[in-house]
Amino acid sequence: MSYYAEHASEYIASTIDTDMTYAYAMFEPLLPKGGSILDVGFGSGRDMLHFQSKGFDVHGIDLEPKFVEHAQSLGLNAEIGDVLTYSSDKKYDGIWASASLLHLPLKDVRPAIDRLLSFLHEDGVLFISMKEGSFEGVDDRGRPMLMVNEDIFKGYHVISLKKTLEAGRGLTWINVMLRR
DSSP states (O other), X not given: OHHHHHSHHHHHHHHTTOOOXXXXXXXXXXXXXXXXXXXXXXXXXXXXXXXXXXXXXXXXXXXXXXXXXXXXXXXXXXXXXXXXTOOOSOOEEEEEEESOGGGSOHHHHHXXXXXXXXXXXXXXXXXXXXXXXSEEEEOTTXXXXXXXXXXXXXXXXXXXXXXXXXXXXXXXXXXXXXXX
16 A cells, blocks of 8 residues: 555554553453464554564564564564465464454455454464444545444354544444454
């Protein structure tokens, strides 16, 4: 996405310190100590840094080369990768897709979820956060944007679903934990 290529430094600076404690609290207790995590669309690398500091084995994929370069400069295991085409022989204990699937067209969300679930160990968990609403198009920054309701997760093994209000912006986030 050209927005992230043009604004990578600005995006990293504006998101690296975002407090994700509520989301980590949903995800981490369901993982084995030192477990493996795939971070999909990691952006600033904030969550990868957090998980690595907690002793997890973290690998990240992102479409933006500048984000990959930044993550690698921090010593993180990161590569260019697309959620719709990424393949791996490795199975993960957890997959973290925080604010990344919302850049997909609606028609690709469930195939992406199915693909991610296939990379999990049998007891693995998938965390997804998406903006709540009814919108598919381009946001005011020129990024593809999708807003959904919890119906998008019907038919999946939902462990938990929590909504959080983003202070100052009036946005509600749907945070969901899925199992295979």
